[in-house]
Amino acid sequence: MTAATHVPAVGAWARTRQRFFRHSPADGERVVLRHSRIYILPSRRGWAMIGTLAIMLLTSLNYALSLGFAVTFLLTGLVAAALLHAFRNLAGIEIRPLAASETFAGGRIAFTLSVSGGERTREGIEIRAAGAEPVAADIPGGTPVILKVERPAPRRGRLALGRVTLSSTQPLGLWHAWSYVHFPLSGAVYPEPEPGAPPLPRGAHGQDMTAPGQGEESEFAGLREYHPGDSPARVAWKAVARGAGWYTKEFDGAGGGGPLTLEWTALAATLDVETRLSRLTAWVLAAERAARPFALRIPGGMLPVANDRNHRRAALTMLAMFPAELRA
């Protein structure tokens, strides 16, 4: 068999698999659940009910109970109607991926999805992702509900949400209806900061630098509006406590000292890759706490000196994504 004839077969198989199981993250900005995505099977209670119906039917047959048939079939009708309503409960639900949080290795990444059910209330919608605690909620009509799925992030790198199973056993809990959605949503997992990391190195460029934490605070310059991600150390807590709103303190100059260079090569040669990354992570955080601008230089990338939030995030992301093949 030549490769040319083989490939389409694999493609067709892959397409079928994708169609039924959504293995790859191919869903875009929004997914509306239609019949092609909705699967329904009896739940455990549904099987129990089907078994009971069979016994009721046998009893009615044996004793020729016409009314027994009537009740059995009415109950069967109810079970069948529950099947339709289980389908209706999922059909037309719209899911949008919103955001993924970021965390350090060992933490959890929260993925937020917006689920809206249109006009009808959607009941008992449960969302599962691998490794995540299932989240369940009723989706009231007319309002999108933001659901948060938290996955543990044990390793640095990028953690994808993966395939999400959206399911419900409503109404009556006799049928388990579910759909797979797979968004390309992922969050960065930064290396775990080294606990008890050594103090920040002395500044580069031959400048005389103060050690972190011991440096005198630079001059207070004013307040600006708080943005998520600002260091808690810089939050104007008194203002928060007064109820005046959230503000972040800003300081003059570049922070508590001169610019730093955090360098891979400056670390002891005996350290392994992950320890180096952990230490550099700890230092990035320390520099941020001390409000000192820093540059980062690691194999395969460098960041120039800066000290804003984006810089910090860029540095942490660079450390998180450090090529795996260089780990050894």
Added chain:
Amino acid sequence: MTPSARRSGRRVRLASPTLTATQIRWLGAMLVAVQLPQAPHLPLWIAAFGLLLVGLRLALLRRDRLRPDAPSARIPSWTLVIFAVIAALAVRASYGYLLGRDPSVAFLFILVAIKFLETRTVRDGSLLVALASFLLVTPFFRSQSPFAALAVLPALVVLGATLDALARSPAASLARSPAAALRRTARMIVHGIPIALVLFVLFPRIGSPLWGLPAEAGAQSGLGDTMAPGSISELSLSDNVAFRVDFDGAIPPPAQRYWRGPVLSRFDGREWSMLPRPGTGTLTRWGPSGLSYVVTLEPHGKPWLFALDLPASLPRPSGEESGEPADDYAFITRDQQLIARTAVSQVLRYTQRSVLRASYPAFDPDEGRDYLRLPARANPRTLDLGRELRAQHDDDGALVGAALDWFRAAPFVYTLTPPLLDRDPVDAFLFDTRRGFCEHYAGAFAALMRAAGVPARVVTGYQGGEINPRGLYLIVRQSDAHAWTEVLIDGMWRRVDPTATVAPSRIEMGLSRAVADGEPVPLFARLEGGWLKSAQLTLDAMNHAWRRNLVGFNRDRQRDLWRELSIDRYAGWQIAAVAGALGLAWAGILLALTGAARAKREREQALWLEACTRLAHAGLPRLPHEGPIAYAARASRRWPQFAIAFAAIAESYAALRYGPPPARAGEREALVATLARAVDVLPAPARLRSAAA
């Protein structure tokens, strides 16, 4: 993957969640709803015990709610085993046996209540629902009346609502009132009715039971295969319907309505009984004349069928109008008794033809010898009287007349409450007490005839019956049970009814006229005229229709209906395929109907949702309690530059959704257009976000 990730990633099979108080209350309500229709058919103490146990659990629940600090009352599981064993023993003591249909139902009735006492998890709840579903069927073992059906319907709805309650997780679900849950379930049951109808009509019934019917089937009242003094008068106390008859033509007068049943040919001095193996006989050929009618026979657990004296055809399952009557359905014995091949354990409808004759030729001219046997030592005075009559009359016909004259002359009293007869009961009745019911007269007369050398036998059955003018059919009750005799004279069996000699009004006008006032005649046999009787007859007409069309919907009736609908021509798989197609059609229609309301509003709803979603993505989700106007106001505070668009969206949407119906044509369309334009003006979420920053 690190160990911790593996641990959290593994799918742990969690213990079933604990039931909430609401769910336990639903389960309790369901059990009571399921138990109530069953309770009248159980011994009082079982019914009370089962209901009390359910009440006990609900009371404990209430105590827990009132005193939340106190440790909740837990009933240890081992006590439940003891409860169950005691219940089993008590049921056994009450019924005399345990492994039968009725004691099993009684045990299950208590068992669900015991299980409810210790029900803690949702899985236990599922089990209870399954058991309760089965209990929906069991009341019909005892009664399939319209009332029994009505009593089960609420139980069905509550059962559905309980499933609904079990399916709702207490943390994530919006609250729902019990009334709303019941309404919702009722709606779903209504949605399922087409499925139920199709299944009811198309699901194939069977003619005979899958496994043997337990002994209870014989416990129904009706004529037995023996007759001793007292057995028919006991039956006469019952108002139960034996069968109903729809006549093709005019209903014959009461005096000709002798419904032939078991023929009793053996006499042991006290008790008349059927021949153990009655041989198969032949129908007397009367030609095509006769009376045609349809009998709807209540199940009585015995194989005999009833026909007007004298049957001219074998019974045919009702509906099969053409063709020869099937021989495998029933046969006729030598003494002209109709016997079905299986005991009548379900409502049976059969077409029957009869010729109203009081005499017919014997099967075998020599069979008379068999009908002369008498125990030699019992009833000596009767034997003497017989010999005396024989000495006076050579002619059998004259002898029968003389015997009847003797009955007429002596002071006999027709009564439902005759004195007890100990030894030689025929002697005691004929010469001492002279108070008796039809079985006394028939039994004694047949014995006297045999003593005189005239072959005789006793025929039991029903006599008379009441015409229901509402439905123009005849109701024959157990209180119409009767016994008469047949004597063989010149090769012809002739009907002789000594009761008619003593109390002619019994035959002409029924039981209540024949006995003295103050006798314990059943209510319906005594009612004459008046609105109560009229109401009773109307009710019976409804009941007859109910039994004819619904309860009596057995295999034969199903075949009839299939024939009428021309379904019977198709193979089983074809019928199944059609049923499947009907199911799909039902699903499509139901989805379309329930989706229709949504489609009407789709446009404005979609626009409003679009606006809400955009604002949510820009960081300002609508709060659950917020209406359109309030939401727009909040958005305007955040993004004052778009205040006009927000206001337009909110006002047009509110007007469309909550406002009065539009006064002018096109007003609605204009509002929708405004809404669409305003949503269009609204910037994308990213721009809104940056606008705020």
